[in-house]
Amino acid sequence: MKVGIVGLPNVGKSTTFNALTKTQNAEAANFPFCTIEPNKAVVPVPDERIEELAKIVNPERIQYSTIEFVDIAGLVKGASKGEGLGNQFLANIRETDIILHMVRCFDDPNVIHVENSVDPIRDVEIIEQELLYADIQTLEKRIERLKKQAKGNKDAKAQLEVAEELMEWLAEGNPVSTFLKKDEDGFKILEKELNFLTNKEIFYGANVDEEGLAEDNEYVKALKEYAKKHNREVIKLCAKIEEEMVDMSDEERHEFLESMGATESGLDQIIRKAYEKLGLISYFTAGKIEVRSWTIKRGTKAPQAAGVIHTDFEKGFIRAEVISYEDFVKYGGEQGAKEAGKMRLEGKDYVVQDGDVMHFRFNV
Numbered sequence: 001m002k003v004g005i006v007g008l009p010n011v012g013k014s015t016t017f018n019a020l021t022k023t024q025n026a027e028a029a030n031f032p033f034c035t036i037e038p039n040k041a042v043v044p045v046p047d048e049r050i051e052e053l054a055k056i057v058n059p060e061r062i063q064y065s066t067i068e069f070v071d072i073a074g075l076v077k078g079a080s081k082g083e084g085l086g087n088q089f090l091a092n093i094r095e096t097d098i099i100l101h102m103v104r105c106f107d108d109p110n111v112i113h114v115e116n117s118v119d120p121i122r123d124v125e126i127i128e129q130e131l132l133y134a135d136i137q138t139l140e141k142r143i144e145r146l147k148k149q150a151k152g153n154k155d156a157k158a159q160l161e162v163a164e165e166l167m168e169w170l171a172e173g174n175p176v177s178t179f180l181k182k183d184e185d186g187f188k189i190l191e192k193e194l195n196f197l198t199n200k201e202i203f204y205g206a207n208v209d210e211e212g213l214a215e216d217n218e219y220v221k222a223l224k225e226y227a228k229k230h231n232r233e234v235i236k237l238c239a240k241i242e243e244e245m246v247d248m249s250d251e252e253r254h255e256f257l258e259s260m261g262a263t264e265s266g267l268d269q270i271i272r273k274a275y276e277k278l279g280l281i282s283y284f285t286a287g288k289i290e291v292r293s294w295t296i297k298r299g300t301k302a303p304q305a306a307g308v309i310h311t312d313f314e315k316g317f318i319r320a321e322v323i324s325y326e327d328f329v330k331y332g333g334e335q336g337a338k339e340a341g342k343m344r345l346e347g348k349d350y351v352v353q354d355g356d357v358m359h360f361r362f363n364v
Helices: 014-024 048-057 086-094 120-149 154-171 183-194 210-214 218-229 239-246 250-259 266-277 302-309 311-315 323-332 334-339
Strands: 002-006 041-046 060-064 066-071 097-103 199-208 236-237 280-286 291-297 316-325 344-346 359-361
Touching: 002 210, 014 041, 014 199, 014 239, 048 060, 048 280, 048 291, 066 266, 066 316, 086 291, 097 120, 097 154, 097 316, 097 323, 097 334, 120 154, 120 183, 120 199, 120 218, 154 183, 154 334, 199 266, 199 311, 218 236, 236 239, 236 266, 239 266, 291 302, 302 311, 302 316, 302 359, 311 316, 311 359, 316 323
Parallel strands: 002 066, 002 097, 060 291, 097 199, 199 236, 280 359
Antiparallel strands: 041 066, 280 291, 316 344, 316 359
């Protein structure tokens, strides 16, 4: 699952990404990953439950769920027309599942703003307009093709009708996400093939200075108001401090956050929120060698969840031994939960719940 980070130049996008990259490098020993391109970072998803399970099981290692962030380069006004690295930006962002839009919410005469003033709403609208223009261009090309195919082809004709209605919707300045006929088959085919930018979920990272962390400044208030109208969320952070905090020890970080009146860093909030918004949950395996978190889509059934560990587990699935996280902790581990009658045997139709501690029985 990929989160694309977008934003105008000098809004804190790269600093936030650098902090994520440092997090990736710091955690590299805890999870395996192939060589990651310079503009990608695979980072662990913060989850206190893993530490609690590890205290009980005392494993050789612990392994978190991970999520991938992609630094989208070259976004400026006119990106949809190829300004800056516009075309590269569009290709990169189409590959992502959700967008983190970094927005500058601080004054600093030493940091030049590409539009010569700080205005979060204008900045947001510049980028979202570029996404809209890009979708219009993509759809225009598809409509041209469908018009040729529609002669004597019922399916192409039906798809063309939806495409033309969608074009009218976009031309009025509306994003694909609010289109009223998203349930129709014609739209679903278009979305699958064209991967509309304005149909992706967006949440905002309000980048503030140190003073802005303690209390919302006017820029943050305006961004939160805008986000509320568009049914989106805002996470406030100071990108510069986040990058510095990655180098701190756990104790130093905890003390620093406490002094700022916070319990969790902005970076951790972003990682967790992205994971949640992608509809992802975690289940756990807990043994002496490893306590590990596994990522699945909400609503996944037991055999498919087992397949995340190994395809053989799904093919030969017999049943799953399941203990809820709460019961595992309450009764001091697997044996205690068993004795208290809290371990369940679940079959192929069981929908895995967030926090389940699982052991799979399978036959190869």
